[in-house]
Amino acid sequence: MESEIAIEYKNVTKRFAGNQYDSVKNVSLRVEAGTIVTILGTSGSGKTTLLKLTNRIYDLTSGDIEYYGQSISALPVNEYRRKLGYVIQQAGLFPHWTVAENIATIPQMLRWPKDKIRERVLELMQMVELDPDTYYSRYPRQLSGGQQQRVGIARALAAKPSVMLMDEPFGAIDALTRENLQNALIKLQRDIHNTILFVTHDVQEAFKLAHKVIVMDKGEIQQYDTPYNIISAPANDFVRKLVSTGDFYDKFRVLTVTNLIEAASAEEIRTGPRISDQTFLNDALGEFLRRGGEYLIVETEDGKIRGKISYNKIRQLACNGVSK
């Protein structure tokens, strides 16, 4: 586990001109490199503001943000932004450029040699599962929303940024496609090990994707922890209400089996029934009820074993989480 700090927020505060309140209030936290951190909150909670402070679309009122130990105001703003990847909800693809040209935006700006650009574009298209033969010279208007967003992600990754900022990128996409994109993102991050800051208002999405979740309300951090810790030990009433309606089963809807994974023995791996690591605990519970048995083997989409999940652990979580 890397413990390098990719982004550190130090007493970050933002107040927009004309407002009587802070949109972001005194936020201090550290984002570890190689993790997906989701920023969860309702509209007005400050989550998008926090993200936009990170790539300097908004200026800090007070405090500082550090990128790998260096203050983000140290570099000229355009140079700094080119180190980050940025994906927004409407993708914002340039309609008059092809898919390939869009993806190549930053490498072209950095004046990479032509063949290196082409190679990188092809590589990225594979990564986001867009067939290059079909889509290389297509235009954004010929793509569906989900495909456009894949291009947006590829474009953000083109110059190999260590940190990627995503602002409700799947908000405008239908539920089925969204699930595909979420899974693709998780796989992507696991392969290239970058850091992702992902803003969303969808509790399930936030918990499914994240190594850690930042829960925000009214500009302040309510809790910053792993999904499991947030569920089992919510910091205050707001967080508690956010992740449950008091029914323990509801909590299972937002946690995936990855939160309760334990190591599995070779014997267990050989004989145990399999479930996907994207499965939420409520569905996993359903599996246990159907098949009986004590454990299930958790595997990734491509069949790699990640460990096992035991019935007892789920029971434990249910019992612990019942009391208010």
Add this chain to the structure above:
Amino acid sequence: MIRYLVRHWDDMLYMTWQHVQITLLAVLFAFIIAYAVAMLMYKYRFLTMPVNGICNAIFAIPTLAMFSILIPVTGLGADTAIVTLVLYNQFILTKSIYTAFTGIAPSVIESAEGMGMKESQIYREVKLPLALPGIMSGIKMSVVSTITMATLAATIGAGGLGVLLFQGIATRNWNQLLWGVILSTLLALLASTLLQKVEDYTLKKSRGEGSGKI
């Protein structure tokens, strides 16, 4: 009719040329000014209301009246006509150019900024190509209406195809009058068709219906 053409074709050609000259000069100057004004409006949104109000007021003034007001200052002839036309075209052009730029989807500009493109780069490679169809539309409207308004230029001695019209009326020479109508209409039609094609082309390009570069 044909006899008239045969006898006066060189005059008519000259007048057409005059007309074209006046139109092109007027549109050119008007465009440069309107573009600058539109850019200012784009940057400082509060200017939109007063500028629109002024352009509107100018546009409301009948052409002949405008000529009359300007003659004491710029005298008779093509100069006054061109100045008038430049002023009138502000209305159409500033609005078209301004709308062309503000019509670009904000998410496209936001993602460009977020990726670290420089202002000048964004302007050159994103904003301008996407605003081009709207700008061309404005130019088209401007040229066609200028051709129309320029026919009045004949009344203040600027020449152009209007001469055929006004002289024809004065001398009851229906052949001359008819040729004036035909030629001025043809010119407007030609300009409109050509510029429409250009506008369609830029529209295709901006929406991504052409061929890629890489």
Add this chain to the structure above:
Amino acid sequence: MHDVLEYISSHQSRYINAIITHLTIDIIALTICFAIAIPLGYLCAKKNKLAIPVLNVTNALKIIPSVAKFFILMPFFGIGIVPAVIALVILAVPTVLINTMSGVQGIEPQIIESAEGMGMSRMRVCWFVEMPLALPMILNGVRMAVIEVVAGTTIASYIGAGGLGDFIIAGLSQNNRAVMLTGAVTVAVISIALDIILSIVQQRALRRIQ
């Protein structure tokens, strides 16, 4: 400037007559224009088959320079108010028609659907729903038409219709600035005033439907 005022005071009756003539022509032409263009525009918005030929004709008419439109009628209708009014109507109808059509077409279909679903008759839907909603666009066309007509009437002086254009023409040929400016400034003021009034009306209509 005060040569102008001098001229006006010494030719008061001619001046006032010219204004009245000018405005009369405008009102007649505009009334006829609205009577034709607005219903026609409405119908075209509803029935595409009607729209296509009508639009073709109006587009063709629009291309003809306005001066030409006036003068072409002379051989047939002579000089005076009649050809002037006809020319003005031809001048203004395309604008009003296109704007009316655009205004009616721009209404969200759901609104009309719900009105009809509530049992409103065609006439009621048209009068109480479609017209008010299309009004801002219609007024836009009206505004432009008014300016075109007032300006056109000054040109009509060249075919003997009377009005403020007379002063301008006279001033031009006699090289008399005061006469010229009398006509010019008056018609400019009238035109701008009408434009401002109509834009306020347009704003009000816009606000009412929002």
